[in-house]
Amino acid sequence: MTYPEQPPGGQYPYGGPVPAVQYADGFAAPPQKKSGPVIAALVAGVTVIGLGITGFVAPGFLVSEQSPAPAPPPSTTSTKSGDSDPKDFLETLVSGLDSGDTGALTDLTCELKRPGVHGIIDNAAAISAASLVDTKTISRDRAAGIVSITTEARRTKVELTITRKDGTWCWSDARLAEGTRPTTSRRPSPTTTATPDSPTADGKPVEPEALAAMRRFLDSVNSGDAAAAKQLLCSDAIATPQKVDELVGYQPNLKIDPGMDGNSSGKESVQLYLTGTVKGQRLDGYATNLWATSYNGPWCIHAFRAVVV
Numbered sequence: 001m002t003y004p005e006q007p008p009g010g011q012y013p014y015g016g017p018v019p020a021v022q023y024a025d026g027f028a029a030p031p032q033k034k035s036g037p038v039i040a041a042l043v044a045g046v047t048v049i050g051l052g053i054t055g056f057v058a059p060g061f062l063v064s065e066q067s068p069a070p071a072p073p074p075s076t077t078s079t080k081s082g083d084s085d086p087k088d089f090l091e092t093l094v095s096g097l098d099s100g101d102t103g104a105l106t107d108l109t110c111e112l113k114r115p116g117v118h119g120i121i122d123n124a125a126a127i128s129a130a131s132l133v134d135t136k137t138i139s140r141d142r143a144a145g146i147v148s149i150t151t152e153a154r155r156t157k158v159e160l161t162i163t164r165k166d167g168t169w170c171w172s173d174a175r176l177a178e179g180t181r182p183t184t185s186r187r188p189s190p191t192t193t194a195t196p197d198s199p200t201a202d203g204k205p206v207e208p209e210a211l212a213a214m215r216r217f218l219d220s221v222n223s224g225d226a227a228a229a230k231q232l233l234c235s236d237a238i239a240t241p242q243k244v245d246e247l248v249g250y251q252p253n254l255k256i257d258p259g260m261d262g263n264s265s266g267k268e269s270v271q272l273y274l275t276g277t278v279k280g281q282r283l284d285g286y287a288t289n290l291w292a293t294s295y296n297g298p299w300c301i302h303a304f305r306a307v308v309v
Contacts, residue, residue, distance in 0.1 A: 086143035087135050089162055089169040094147055097130035109171045110163055114263075115271065115289060116174035119303055120158070123238060126151045133157065141165070146177050154236055175265055176295070199256050199272050201264035210270050210292045211256075213299040217290070218255060218274070221248050234293055234300035247306060250279040254306070257284060268294045269302075279308045 089108075096104040097120070105121045129150040137143050141164040148157050161173035199206050213232060220229035226248040230241045254276035262272035271291040275284040283306060291303040 084169070086137070086162055086164075086169060087132075087145075090132055090135055090143070090145035090160065093160060093162070093171055094130050094132045094145070097124060097127055097147065097149065100124045100127055105171075110165065111170075113171065114173045114175075115286070115305070117171055119238060119305070120149075120174050122305075126240075156236060176269075176293075199258045199262060201262035201270045201272065203261060204264070206262070206264075206270055206272065207267070207299070210294070210299045213301065214256060214272065214290050214292050217301045217304075221252050222254060224248055224251070229301075232301045234302050235296055237301060238303040239301060243304075247278070247304070250306075250308065252276065252278045252306070254278065254283075254288065256290070260285065262289075274306075278306045281308050283307070 093105070093108055096108065102121055102124050105124060109117055109121075127149055129148075131148050132145050133148050134146040135143065136146075138161070142161065144159050144161045146157055147160055148155065157177040159173075159175050159177040160171060161175075162169050163172040164170075199211065217229055217232045220226070220232065221244065226241075226245050229244050229248065233239055233241070233244070254274045257273045257275040259275075260273040262270060264270045269291070270293075271289055273285065274288040274290055276288075277283065278288070288306040289304070290301065292299050293302045294300070
């Protein structure tokens with residue numbers, strides 16, 4: 001089951017991741033262990049719980065994640081072209097989202113991509129419609145598209161970033177679009193100081209309120225209290241109540257991993273990696289994460305991800 005995995009400028013959409021879609025630029029390498037720092041899908045015997053994009057992404061944990069790029073399906077035409085206008089690639093990408101073609105979407109991804117991308121792909125079956133709203137050029141080799149995504153529960157806008165490497169365009173990031181964030185008035189969060197066992201995101205301490213919401217969610221699913229966990233879902237969460245039930249059914253025992261640096265896309269989105277067991281299987285690293293956001297008010301859970309066999 002997936003949790004739109006994954007948060008993270010605008011956010012994992014859908015974001016996490018998203019996720020899981022929540023939901024930073026340049027994804028050169030996966031995060032390192034500190035030295036000084038769940039829509040279910042059964043694919044090849046692997047169940048992904050939640051989303052990341054976690055999140056969509058994204059919201060979304062947006063850390064570079066290296067995964068092999070599968071061979072392009074015959075139905076996909078000119079999906080990765082270095083000479084074409086990036087808008088052509090974005091339109092192909094949006095077409096894959098609109099049709100829920102996870103195979104084609106996977107083929108369009110970069111080898112190095114943020115978890116928000118995983119969050120959207122893991123939950124593509126829930127998308128009822130997708131349309132390209134706008135495009136923008138970031139640099140010679142980077143561009144982005146604002147995409148309207150509709151599911152049975154909600155409609156939202158996400159920003160999909162594409163990158164050109166060695167003359168080939170590919171999908172590298174997904175996060176909630178800036179324009180989707182409501183203006184909220186909240187008291188400034190207290191200054192946070194990191195300690196050796198404190199989780200961090202992009203090398204910085206995590207907001208105490210965000211951490212508290214994430215830990216309450218984990219305590220709830222770990223204790224089998226699905227109702228309490230559902231109360232912590234954001235109103236625009238990628239993660240669904242059904243996915244919470246599925247996760248709880250796998251009798252998880254998860255906690256935040258302070259040894260892995262998470263991701264943040266602004267002050268209202270943070271994604272952290274988890275460690276522990278789900279369905280009796282040991283999970284850590286990229287196999288599981290949790291995305292919290294505070295776009296609409298208090299911190300809440302946007303997406304989660306747990307990959308079990």
